[in-house]
Amino acid sequence: MNAAQSSGVFGLGPTGLVVLAVIVLAAAGFVLARARAMASAGGDARRLHSLPNYYGYNAAMMIAVPALGVLVIWLLAQPALVQNAVLDLIPQRAIAEGSSINLVMSDVRRLAEGLDVAVAAGALSADEAADIVATGTDIRAVLGNVGVALGSDVDPEILAAAQEYRSLSRLWSWVMVAVVLSLALAGMAIALRSARAGFRARNAVERGVLWLLILAASLAILTTVGIVLSMLFETVNFFSLHPWQDFFLGTTWAPNFRGNSELSILPLLWGTLYIAFIALVVAVPIGLFAAIYLSEYAGPRLRSVAKPLLEILAGIPTIVYGLFALLTVGPALVTLFGRGEEGLLGLTWMTGATSVLTAGLVMGIMLIPFVSSLSDDIINAVPQSLRDGSFGLGATHSETIRQVVLPAALPGIVGAVLLAASRAIGETMIVVLGAGAIAKISANPLEAMTTITTRIVSQLTGDTDFASPETLVAFALGLTLFVLTLGLNVLALYIVRTYREQYE
Amino acid sequence: MNDMRLSERAVDAQNIKIAARNVQVYYGDNHAIKDVSVDIEDKTVTAFIGPSGCGKSTFLRCINRMNDTIDICRVEGDILIDGEDIYDREVDPVQLRAKVGMVFQKPNPFPKSIYDNVAYGPRIHGLSRGKSDLDDIVERALRRAAIWDEVKDRLSAPGTGLSGGQQQRLCIARAVATEPEVLLMDEPCSALDPIATAQVEELIDELRQNYSVVIVTHSMQQAARVSQKTAFFHLGHLVEYGETGHIFTNPEDPRTESYITGRIG
Ligand SMILES: Nc1ncnc2c1ncn2[C@@H]1O[C@H](COP(=O)(O)OP(=O)(O)O)[C@@H](O)[C@H]1O
Ligand SMILES: [Mg+2]
Numbered sequence: 002m003n004a005a006q007s008s009g010v011f012g013l014g015p016t017g018l019v020v021l022a023v024i025v026l027a028a029a030g031f032v033l034a035r036a037r038a039m040a041s042a043g044g045d046a047r048r049l050h051s052l053p054n055y056y057g058y059n060a061a062m063m064i065a066v067p068a069l070g071v072l073v074i075w076l077l078a079q080p081a082l083v084q085n086a087v088l089d090l091i092p093q094r095a096i097a098e099g100s101s102i103n104l105v106m107s108d109v110r111r112l113a114e115g116l117d118v119a120v121a122a123g124a125l126s127a128d129e130a131a132d133i134v135a136t137g138t139d140i141r142a143v144l145g146n147v148g149v150a151l152g153s154d155v156d157p158e159i160l161a162a163a164q165e166y167r168s169l170s171r172l173w174s175w176v177m178v179a180v181v182l183s184l185a186l187a188g189m190a191i192a193l194r195s196a197r198a199g200f201r202a203r204n205a206v207e208r209g210v211l212w213l214l215i216l217a218a219s220l221a222i223l224t225t226v227g228i229v230l231s232m233l234f235e236t237v238n239f240f241s242l243h244p245w246q247d248f249f250l251g252t253t254w255a256p257n258f259r260g261n262s263e264l265s266i267l268p269l270l271w272g273t274l275y276i277a278f279i280a281l282v283v284a285v286p287i288g289l290f291a292a293i294y295l296s297e298y299a300g301p302r303l304r305s306v307a308k309p310l311l312e313i314l315a316g317i318p319t320i321v322y323g324l325f326a327l328l329t330v331g332p333a334l335v336t337l338f339g340r341g342e343e344g345l346l347g348l349t350w351m352t353g354a355t356s357v358l359t360a361g362l363v364m365g366i367m368l369i370p371f372v373s374s375l376s377d378d379i380i381n382a383v384p385q386s387l388r389d390g391s392f393g394l395g396a397t398h399s400e401t402i403r404q405v406v407l408p409a410a411l412p413g414i415v416g417a418v419l420l421a422a423s424r425a426i427g428e429t430m431i432v433v434l435g436a437g438a439i440a441k442i443s444a445n446p447l448e449a450m451t452t453i454t455t456r457i458v459s460q461l462t463g464d465t466d467f468a469s470p471e472t473l474v475a476f477a478l479g480l481t482l483f484v485l486t487l488g489l490n491v492l493a494l495y496i497v498r499t500y501r502e503q504y505e
Numbered sequence: 506m507n508d509m510r511l512s513e514r515a516v517d518a519q520n521i522k523i524a525a526r527n528v529q530v531y532y533g534d535n536h537a538i539k540d541v542s543v544d545i546e547d548k549t550v551t552a553f554i555g556p557s558g559c560g561k562s563t564f565l566r567c568i569n570r571m572n573d574t575i576d577i578c579r580v581e582g583d584i585l586i587d588g589e590d591i592y593d594r595e596v597d598p599v600q601l602r603a604k605v606g607m608v609f610q611k612p613n614p615f616p617k618s619i620y621d622n623v624a625y626g627p628r629i630h631g632l633s634r635g636k637s638d639l640d641d642i643v644e645r646a647l648r649r650a651a652i653w654d655e656v657k658d659r660l661s662a663p664g665t666g667l668s669g670g671q672q673q674r675l676c677i678a679r680a681v682a683t684e685p686e687v688l689l690m691d692e693p694c695s696a697l698d699p700i701a702t703a704q705v706e707e708l709i710d711e712l713r714q715n716y717s718v719v720i721v722t723h724s725m726q727q728a729a730r731v732s733q734k735t736a737f738f739h740l741g742h743l744v745e746y747g748e749t750g751h752i753f754t755n756p757e758d759p760r761t762e763s764y765i766t767g768r769i770g
Contacts, residue, residue, distance in 0.1 A: 300576070386613040390676070392574055394626040394683060395603030404625070409616045 015174040016076065023068045023185045027061040030189045034060030034196040042198040051203035059202040060192035062209045068185040075177045083169045084110075090162045105159070108151075112140075112163035113170070115149035122147040131164065232483065235476035243470040248477060254440035254451075256460065256471045264474045266481060268440040272450035276361045276436060277425035279446065283365025285418055288372025295373070296380040297402055308377070315370035319430040326363035326435030327354070334359055338447060350447050353437065358446040360435035364428055368421045375420065379413035380406060412500035419493035423486040429454040453478050522547040522687060522717040523568060528582035530563050530572065537563045539741040541582075545734070550709060550718045552728035552749065555738035556764065561721045564738070565689050568719065569605035570598040586687065603630050606680035610692040612672035614664035614679075619656050622664040622675055623647060626683035642682055650678035651708050670701020677708060681716075688712060690720040694727065706731050725765060729753050737761045 038056035042048040049056070084106055091105055116133070119125045124147050125133070133140060140155045196202070240248070243264060251265030295307055331354030339349040383406050391401040407414070437449025438459070460475040467473070523545040530538035538560045545551050553561040563572070570591060572578040584591050591601055603626065614622050623643045626632070633639035643660070647653040652674040656667070664675050673693060680688060690709070694702040709731050712718055722728050728735055729749060736746040737758075745752060745761045756762045 384613070386609060386611055387615060389571065389574070389609060390613040390615065390679075391625070393569065393571060393602055393607035393609070394629065394679065395599050395601075396625075396629050397599050400629055404629075405615050 015178045016072070019072065019178045019181050020069070022182060023065055023072075026185045026189060027065040030060035030064045030192055031057035033189075034192055037193055037196040038198065038200070038202070041196070049198050050201050051206075055202035055206050056196045056200070058206045059200075059209075060189065060196065062206065063188040063192040064185050065188075066209070067188055068181045071184055072177070072181050075180070079170070079173050079177070083166060083173060086169055087162050087166045090158065090165055092158055108159055109162045109166055111149070111151065112144075112155065112159060113166040115144040115147075115151065116163065116167060118149055119144055119147045131168075133160070133164075229480075229483065232476050232480045235473055236480045239470055239473035239477045242473065248474070252442065254456070256474070258469070258471055260469075262471050264470060266453070266478060268442050269451060269453045269456050269478065270481075271442045272357070272432075272436065272440065273426055273452040273454070275357050275446070275450065276364060276432060276452060277422055279358065279361025280364035280368055280425045281418065281422055283362055284368035284372050284421060287365075288369045288421075289376050289414065291369065291373040292376035292380055293402060293407075296377050297398070297406070308374075311370040311374055315374060317367075319367060319428060320434075322363050322367045323430040323434035325366075326359050326431055330363050331355060331359045331435060334362075334447075352447075353449055355435055355437035355449045356447050357436060357450050360432045361446070363435055364425055364431050367428070367431065368425060371424065372417055372421050375417035376410070376414050379410045379417065382413070383409045412497050415500075416493040416497035419489050419496070423489040423493075426489070427454060427482065427486055429458065433458065453482050457482075520546045522586065523719075524583075524585040524588075525564075525567075526583045526585075528564070528567060528580065528584060530560070530567060530581075531579045532563075532575070533577045537741055538567070541738075541741075541743040543736060543743055543746055545717060545719060547717045548713055548715070549734055550713050550720060550732040551734040551736065552732035553719065553721045553736050553738060554723075554725065554728050554764070555744075557723075559738040560741045561738050562691050565607075565691055565719060565721055568687065568689055569602045569607055571602070571607065573598050603683050604685055605687045605689060606683060606685035608673070608676050608680050608688065608690040608693050611696050612669060612676050614667070614672050614675050616663065616665055618661045619647075619664045619667070619675060620660040623678050623682045625679060630683060632683065646678040646682035647675075649681050649712070650674045651704060651711075652678060668701070670697050670704060673697055673701065673705060674708065677705070677712075681712070686716065688716045688718045690718065692721050692723060695723060702727075725753070737764065739764070 035053050035057035038049055039046065039053055046053050087109060088102070088106070091102070091109070116125070116130045120127050120130045124143055140160070141151050144151055243262075248264055248266055250267070251263055252267055253263040254265055254268045255263045291311075295304055295311075299307065334356065335351050335354050336344055337346060338344045338351045339346065340351040340353065341349060343349055344351070387405050387409060388401055391405045392398075396404070432452045433455050436451060436455070438451050438455065439449045440451050440456070441448070443450070457475045457478050460472055460478075521544045523543075525541055525543045525545075528538055528541045529536070541564060553565065555561055566572045567580055567584060568586075568591075572580055580592065586601075586605070589596070615625065617625070620643055623646050624633075624639055627639060627642050633642055644653065644657075647656065652671060655671060656662075656675075664672065667675060673696070677688075677693070693709075694705050697705065706727065709718055709720065720728075720731065732749045734747065735749040735752040737744045737752065737756075737760075739760050745756060745758045752761065753765060756765060
């Protein structure tokens with residue numbers, strides 16, 4: 002909305018300008034504070050408490066941080082405040098017609114922004130936009146010309162509200178500019194006054210850095226909490242529309258957008274776990290053996306080639322593996338096990354190229370480099386002195402690996418396997434392309450099944466109505482998946498921490 | 506070859522356990538051991554002393570062929586144990602290492618129980634005829650390493666949970682459990698406090714009853730306390746070898762003298 006209020010220079014709105022100004026002030030503060038500190042020490046940097054640049058950093062920090070912080074908070078709070086002020090202008094009559102206050106407000110915002118765009122595009126002058134009257138001009142046509150489509154003709158009340166919205170926004174934006182700039186100037190004054198030889202600028206900057214790091218860490222944690230909370234919120238909505246008994250204990254997954262769906266997680270959970278299980282059966286032995294070979298037997302030349310190669314393999318996007326499942330592994334399994342007519346084994350067991358086995362095998366292949374790379378690091382971390390001790394007692398290389406190296410590495414390897422499991426459970430693209438879309442509980446790995454992740458995708462794509470249980474179930478599924486993988490990760494960490502041998 | 510062996514037999518028929526002849530060791534291009542010949546006696550503690558990097562560990566590791574595990578290491582010359590060339594093609598280094606035990610500088614118990622640590626060698630080599638036999642072997646080894654009384658109540662506790670000195674004695678017990686004939690020790694006390702060092706030294710003196718012990722040490726006092734024979738290495742050469750008392754009181758080579766008096770080190 003701020004870029005749209007293009008009353009500024011260089012096409013920048015008040016926000017852009019004020020950011021630019023703060024940056025310029027911070028740069029000036031840096032130079033001035035540094036110079037002042039040097040001058041107070043008589044030009045001899047050794048008489049300063051800190052290196053000269055620290056005085057500059059301190060000033061830049063004092064100028065920019067409070068000003069920009071207030072700016073961010075202001076930008077987040079202003080729309081809500083302005084909206085509240087405008088609310089009174091909208092008569093009850095405009096709302097009553099089968100809509101809600103929120104929809105009307107979004108019309109107001111749209112219109113206000115449309116007018117701003119029109120001014121920016123030169124279709125209206127700023128004065129015209131401010132004086133425009135609903136009956137006199139065809140606003141819809143004018144705005145349509147600059148690419149802002151309005152749903153219906155414009156009500157005079159709505160137009161009045163939109164005008165009020167514009168002028169309030171403009172007013173508060175300029176107040177914001179004033180506040181932010183004065184904060185920056187105040188910071189500059191304080192920083193410059195304290196830029197004297199005895200001032201512990203280094204410690205002040207250190208504290209600033211500390212707060213920056215704390216801010217980053219808490220942002221990371223807060224976003225996670227936010228994601229979980231939003232999922233939790235939608236999940237609660239879902240359970241108010243759909244019985245939890247059916248979700249957790251039912252046996253059928255049959256979403257029906259006309260209502261009356263059966264939405265049970267069990268068939269999906271079964272498919273997820275079955276595919277993940279097959280993937281681990283493939284990936285864990287192969288990955289582990291590869292890691293043992295690479296870390297214990299392979300020469301340094303082979304290692305230097307094979308290790309990066311494996312890591313590249315781990316970086317291939319999973320959609321590529323999905324294509325591999327769809328185009329290669331699925332048809333190969335069909336040729337082997339037969340569909341309709343007999344396959345190479347003289348059987349007709351498959352019903353299609355998509356099956357639990359297809360997805361499981363390909364997911365296993367995807368996980369091999371993951372498992373082997375992690376295990377390789379873990380095996381390498383086992384101290385050489387343990388191997389020497391075992392060799393010194395007359396053990397062979399493989400006895401040493403089996404009886405000393407692997408037991409010592411076991412907690413780490415179990416952790417790696419659990420991490421691989423949580424990746425397998427969360428994997429989406431391979432199962433979309435390889436496993437099929439039929440939700441059922443069956444022990445036959447040659448049948449198509451489906452997983453939690455693919456159902457989340459299919460429930461949320463296409464025409465969705467965010468008030469129906471068929472859509473909201475996606476959040477319940479997502480939350481379950483989150484809890485499942487979180488549990489696995491916590492367990493992995495717990496095992497690694499508890500059973501890790503403390504070397505040194 | 507054969508003549509030499511005969512002549513040795515004539516001189517010291519039972520006493521020579523290990524005979525090294527013109528041993529050269531290379532790490533890539535680095536010539537680490539230069540033409541070393543030495544006779545090590547049975548039921549004797551032999552100390553290797555010398556400044557850091559002079560090749561003591563390298564030579565020690567030749568005696569049980571631990572150098573085979575280092576890719577770039579090459580050994581030339583002959584080392585005979587009881588008259589048999591251990592670098593002969595017929596000799597399996599793995600079998601050899603059961604006969605020539607080794608204790609390392611840093612205690613390195615396996616992340617297993619105390620019992621399993623000691624039982625490791627006997628199990629690998631099939632030395633026991635059953636559970637109770639294995640129990641006996643473990644107890645005997647732990648007693649011989651003078652640690653039985655401290656651990657007999659917690660044999661199933663992890664070996665890594667012991668103190669440094671206890672860990673080192675556990676490693677010695679682990680080495681003697683396979684009934685070796687020679688025990689090689691590479692600075693076994695350098696990671697230990699004085700009390701633990703005294704315990705290990707006492708133990709070494711007892712082990713002499715049954716084994717030929719070769720110990721690398723940095724401490725001249727330790728060499729003087731525990732050994733009967735001393736070999737002084739310098740820059741890959743064996744400079745002087747003889748009775749410990751003789752070497753410490755009356756060294757023949759000026760390099761030995763300056764090392765012992767602390768002028769090179
Ligand atoms: N694993 C190895 N790889 C390459 N060079 C080594 C290795 N071990 C020892 N050396 C070299 O061999 C020489 C003798 O080392 P070492 O036998 O460990 O000496 P000491 O035990 O007497 O201190 C040194 O020059 C050392 O750098
Ligand atoms: Mg050494």
